[in-house]
Amino acid sequence: MSLEVIKSGMADTFQDAGRFGHQHVGINPNGAMDLIAMNVANALAGNDFHEPVLELCFPASTLLCKKPSLIALSGANFTGEINGTPIPINKTIAVPAGSELNFKKTAQGVFGYLAVHGGFSLTFWLGSFSTNMKANAGGWKGRFLKKGDTIDFKKTVNNFNEIRVLPWRANVSEFYSNPEIIRIIRGNELAWLDESSKKKLAEGSFIITPLRDRMGYRLKGESLTRNNNRELISTAATFGTVQLLPDGQLIILMADHQTTGGYPRVGQVIGADRSKLVQCAIGSEIKFYHVTIQEGEDLLISQHKTLRQIQLTCADRLGEFLKSVHEY
Amino acid sequence: MKALDPVLRSVSENALTISFGDSIDPETNKRVFQLYNRLLKNRHTSWRDVIPAYSTVTIVYDVLTIRQTHTAAFQCVRDQVEKIISETQPEENISNRHVRVPVCYDESFAWDGERVAKEKKISIRELAAIHASKLYHVFMIGFLPGFPYMGSVDARIGMPRIATPRTLVPTGSVGIAGEQTGIYPLDSPGGWNIIGKTPLKIFDLCASSPVLIQPGDQVRFIPITKEQFESFDASTFKFVVNES
Numbered sequence: 193m194s195l196e197v198i199k200s201g202m203a204d205t206f207q208d209a210g211r212f213g214h215q216h217v218g219i220n221p222n223g224a225m226d227l228i229a230m231n232v233a234n235a236l237a238g239n240d241f242h243e244p245v246l247e248l249c250f251p252a253s254t255l256l257c258k259k260p261s262l263i264a265l266s267g268a269n270f271t272g273e274i275n276g277t278p279i280p281i282n283k284t285i286a287v288p289a290g291s292e293l294n295f296k297k298t299a300q301g302v303f304g305y306l307a308v309h310g311g312f313s314l315t316f317w318l319g320s321f322s323t324n325m326k327a328n329a330g331g332w333k334g335r336f337l338k339k340g341d342t343i344d345f346k347k348t349v350n351n352f353n354e355i356r357v358l359p360w361r362a363n364v365s366e367f368y369s370n371p372e373i374i375r376i377i378r379g380n381e382l383a384w385l386d387e388s389s390k391k392k393l394a395e396g397s398f399i400i401t402p403l404r405d406r407m408g409y410r411l412k413g414e415s416l417t418r419n420n421n422r423e424l425i426s427t428a429a430t431f432g433t434v435q436l437l438p439d440g441q442l443i444i445l446m447a448d449h450q451t452t453g454g455y456p457r458v459g460q461v462i463g464a465d466r467s468k469l470v471q472c473a474i475g476s477e478i479k480f481y482h483v484t485i486q487e488g489e490d491l492l493i494s495q496h497k498t499l500r501q502i503q504l505t506c507a508d509r510l511g512e513f514l515k516s517v518h519e520y
Numbered sequence: 521m522k523a524l525d526p527v528l529r530s531v532s533e534n535a536l537t538i539s540f541g542d543s544i545d546p547e548t549n550k551r552v553f554q555l556y557n558r559l560l561k562n563r564h565t566s567w568r569d570v571i572p573a574y575s576t577v578t579i580v581y582d583v584l585t586i587r588q589t590h591t592a593a594f595q596c597v598r599d600q601v602e603k604i605i606s607e608t609q610p611e612e613n614i615s616n617r618h619v620r621v622p623v624c625y626d627e628s629f630a631w632d633g634e635r636v637a638k639e640k641k642i643s644i645r646e647l648a649a650i651h652a653s654k655l656y657h658v659f660m661i662g663f664l665p666g667f668p669y670m671g672s673v674d675a676r677i678g679m680p681r682i683a684t685p686r687t688l689v690p691t692g693s694v695g696i697a698g699e700q701t702g703i704y705p706l707d708s709p710g711g712w713n714i715i716g717k718t719p720l721k722i723f724d725l726c727a728s729s730p731v732l733i734q735p736g737d738q739v740r741f742i743p744i745t746k747e748q749f750e751s752f753d754a755s756t757f758k759f760v761v762n763e764s
Contacts, residue, residue, distance in 0.1 A: 218667055
């Protein structure tokens with residue numbers, strides 16, 4: 193018994209890099225909304241990239257660490273405090289047993305990630321620890337965390353005397369720069385838009401509306417119109433697909449998207465820009481910028497290299513720290 | 521409309537779709553499943569998902585893995601798929617499973633039975649008989665884990681979705697939407713016309729393969745009484761009747 197929820201949050205779930213290989217039977221991948229933040233939190237906590245993390249939404253759960261651990265927060269900044277002391281994101285924090293972690297307000301971002309050294313003990317379902325809310329499977333009992341839930345840490349560390357924010361920091365700025373520019377690949381039904389709507393899509397601004405969750409973000413912009421009224425036959429959909437709804441507005445599919453969809457696809461947000469899109473606050477304005485598939489691939493690879501670098505650096509520093517405090 | 525030659529398109533930087541046109545018909549879907557079976561037999565380890573739908577197959581792949589050995593992941597997967605397509609014979613037979621699904625058409629389960637029957641000017645008994653008279657093809661699975669889109673229903677019982685979807689349709693409900701028939705694997709909001717219910721667990725969380733009905737299956741509905749529904753024992757029920 194290591195982490196106890198002492199106050200329920202709104203929609204906190206465990207997630208990893210996603211559940212693949214079952215979309216042909218309608219089981220969607222799920223997984224962290226902001227995969228970069230998940231990986232940064234894991235790197236800071238000394239874990240592998242695929243280790244499941246707790247994805248937090250504001251208002252987030254209040255958590256009691258009953259055992260000592262090394263923890264890290266990344267992604268959204270919910271102004272975390274441990275026993276009343278403010279703690280930063282993107283840093284490794286040594287936490288003594290009995291520490292209470294709570295979150296005051298959203299300073300920036302939408303989804304926050306909590307990783308603990310060695311990871312959490314969770315339910316494995318079909319190749320992943322991610323929570324599937326439709327099937328009520330995976331993660332922690334296939335549902336949002338609630339008061340009284342107690343999740344074990346997989347690894348035990350010796351106790352710390354006090355809360356210690358370790359002196360290094362993961363620099364994540366390159367992943368979230370220019371949040372107003374979201375790069376997309378041309379969608380298969382882009383040609384279904386009339387000329388003025390194509391121009392609006394390429395040049396106009398779109399606002400993130402409150403109608404957003406892990407399934408999709410609805411945008412508000414100038415209404416887009418089509419040059420035909422053909423019906424699209426349902427086909428596989430993916431994270432980041434920009435669909436045109438019958439009312440002329442756009443929705444971007446997110447991690448909990450259905451496996452198939454039938455709305456025209458005018459664009460596809462590239463993997464490298466999903467994290468910054470996911471973290472856009474309600475009311476933020478975004479613009480779409482077209483890139484090629486090759487550019488999309490290259491950006492993803494370059495992002496991964498930076499993440500690897502962060503992971504290696506964190507592993508070195510953490511290794512030194514653990515040696516110095518004779519934890520092992 | 522006839523099935524067209526396959527067209528390959530990227531849908532994301534980690535997904536490629538092979539399209540056989542834009543119509544819902546058995547001929548097009550047969551081509552989809554010929555290729556789908558071929559792709560599964562020749563599956564590359566970097567492919568994370570292979571997803572058949574009415575007229576398309578989509579491959580979701582792992583860009584990072586492929587880029588370790590190739591300069592362009594999309595090109596690489598496209599080459600892999602083109603090679604498989606070139607080796608697939610259009611007349612190749614696909615061996616579909618034939619499966620049976622018991623359905624109770626009792627009015628206590630058939631929430632929309634009376635309305636559909638009235639609108640189609642048939643009796644509720646005829647509605648059930650017509651629905652159970654055909655062998656249905658599973659075009660794809662989508663919407664919910666394990667929700668089969670099957671077709672096509674007889675024109676005498678085809679009905680558009682209900683205008684205002686229900687907030688809760690119970691697990692096992694059998695419905696009609698347009699020319700399609702489907703089964704709710706889980707309690708869910710839904711807009712299909714509900715005409716019966718199966719006692720068969722078509723989604724079982726604890727099973728090693730939780731989804732019972734697979735894309736490409738041929739499904740026959742077996743009418744059962746309410747008494748049979750209540751005393752249904754899945755362990756003695758023969759679900760797969762032929763596996764070729």
